[in-house]
Amino acid sequence: MEKLHLYLTLYQKPLSFWELLKVTDAYGSDLINLLNQELNSKRVLYKNYKFYLSEKTRKETKPFYHPDLKSEYDLYLKCVKQRPEVNELFWQDYLSPESVLTRVKFLISHADIQNKRVLILGDDDLLSIFLAATGLPKEVVVIEIDEAVLDYIDSVATKHKLKIKTISYNAAEPLPSNLIGKVDTFITEPVETIFGLKACLSRGAQSLVPNGSLYFGLSRIDSTLKKWYEIQKMLNQMNLCITDLVKGIGKYKDPKAEPEYYQHLFLSKKINFPLTTPTLDFYDSAFIRCKAVGKAKPLIKGSVKFNKSFYQDNSVMTMYLDKE
């Protein structure tokens, strides 16, 4: 557990040891070691069985405390309305704004963006705009293949004075060297082929500082149990441990504007029954948080072929097929 997480928790109000255990969801021994150390250095004080911040710590913590996301969410909603159209070439689709909001709250609750260097691989969801608008991260970097998305993020960043660094990047290429081992929190909503996942998660692993956090989305609609298991094996090999797996905050908006869209999905070739347009957000991608146990180890460092197998396999049911 890192200091800032403790400080941010105590910034709101003094808490007992038991309350801290519950609220921070900390590993018990980590919390105890940290409290002992912080009491010793007098950065945290203890009175009437409650921990509270020293005046100095309180002052230092203030810039990273952020109780309310209303104005940021309003800005985000405005920005998503004007974003570039979906580019099926890059397997894009948008998370619902409500899901993005819940994810941002989740990231904040784990102290994973406050004073952190955040890297987002693929950002058609425009999460970078939301995160930068909070002013909490030390830096937000987007690596993304689609120039239209990059241009749009740049234009919003300029207009609203947001600190976002955008880099044109294909996940099949090696990670830019200045990002290796420099990132506190990596976030991606990857393509769901084994091959694509291996590349995307490896880029993330390679970007992380020791004990960094890695977030990714994974659906059941486009992945089988066997694929989930393969990914679990990859995470092990990369020194990444799953700490959280949250369903219901990875929803995509349906129906799409064009009803014919659904007839072009891969699943339409697999079903023996006629398909109608959905009347609900049927797609949910689980949001999985991992922590690097020490230094994360990427399984892929070099270039890989960017061909069909990167973004399509037999279980990716919502793959959009070209009109044939």
Add this chain to the structure above:
Amino acid sequence: MEKLHLYLTLYQKPLSFWELLKVTDAYGSDLINLLNQELNSKRVLYKNYKFYLSEKTRKETKPFYHPDLKSEYDLYLKCVKQRPEVNELFWQDYLSPESVLTRVKFLISHADIQNKRVLILGDDDLLSIFLAATGLPKEVVVIEIDEAVLDYIDSVATKHKLKIKTISYNAAEPLPSNLIGKVDTFITEPVETIFGLKACLSRGAQSLVPNGSLYFGLSRIDSTLKKWYEIQKMLNQMNLCITDLVKGIGKYKDPKAEPEYYQHLFLSKKINFPLTTPTLDFYDSAFIRCKAVGKAKPLIKGSVKFNKSFYQDNSVMTMYLDKE
């Protein structure tokens, strides 16, 4: 995805393909294969873009459909009031009844108890009583070290005509041979040492039928990130894949009746500050659901030593120490 899960979902009302995807949280290709097959055999029918059950399927499904847990929960609440006292010798403590209720609902939503053979390793929570009271499982078996718990479950089972089989068992011993490869759903809330977890999860893995479900609780208070990672590695080695990880439904009741209780916890030796009695349920054990990918492989089959290292290590902060 198994048939009964689909039938139970459609028993409530006809659903579209998209609704089924969302409600069942199914792997997409599994659901499609199953629907194709069920339409073909006419056990499931399709009209106006909605799937529904044939009359015959409906009749066969009825015994396993259970919309309401009110009377079972009332019985459970009555039973927990009279249960044997905690035996610290066996590292016992009770899940709150609300948590048990939520867990039962979770098990039902995954169709993991309906018409299933369920094995519970260690049942001071009396989950077996709740499950058997629903009448849904094919069989409920409890393996447990504490004779007082076994006797109590037996007496409740006799009084209320519940089908529960109880077996006196220490997790350090080999699994009874008649349970090997016979269990659909295994549930345990294990001791949180690496050694104890390895034994308990191995017994579970060995008990499972191919593609069976295994549930276990794991806290952050008593386990470090490193331990979580070790467990993730074990799961891989055992062909077990995490499908769900739910926090907030593994709460233990606090404060305990005796305030001195907390002074006897291992953590009291680690902290440099005085401790007070908790005023909230601070302990939460994540409820983790795994599926066997094919046949699960236990890491331990034989006897292991049942000594201190089975139930105590340096990170089990809430270990109760004998009065010294």
